[in-house]
Amino acid sequence: MSYTSCIYHIVFRTKRSQRTITETYERELYQYIFNFVRSKGCHLYRVNSMPDHVHLLVGLVPNISLSDFVRELKSASSTFLTLHRQWFPFFESWGKEYFACSYSVKDVDTVKEYIKNQKKHHEKHSFAEELRILCESQHIIFNEKYL
Helix, strand or coil, X not given: CCCCCEEEEEEEEEHHHCCCCXXXXXXXXXXXXXXXXXXXXXXXXXXXXXXXXXXXXXXXXXXXXXXXHHHHHHHHHHHHHHHCCCCCCCCCCECCCCEEEEECHHHHHHHHHHHHCHHHHCCCCCHHHHHHHHHHHCCCCCCHHHX
């Protein structure tokens, strides 16, 4: 038997950072994400969003790769948002890229709190600034043109 701990902070945005995730119905999106994560046998520690992007902290099982998980989640949730146009009338699709970094179990509470406080955090920082800070804190090389 293998023993693993694969905990990721994942962030992805809407196409062209369009502000299409409404506060009124964001909980429906979170429930959908929760059910998707559970259907994969994974664990969702926290999810939150802004109108133009989503953050989640998830523990992945070892038989699913990070890239497969994100691709499948973005595809499935895009279908969900499209089917619920009455709640998300301006949603077109998710952007192509995503941010992800791994954390240890001892960091879970800190990252959960960070994700929980997204709305307060974005009173001071734009999405581009936030992504830049996240990438730099993890020593991830990024291209400014994609921010």
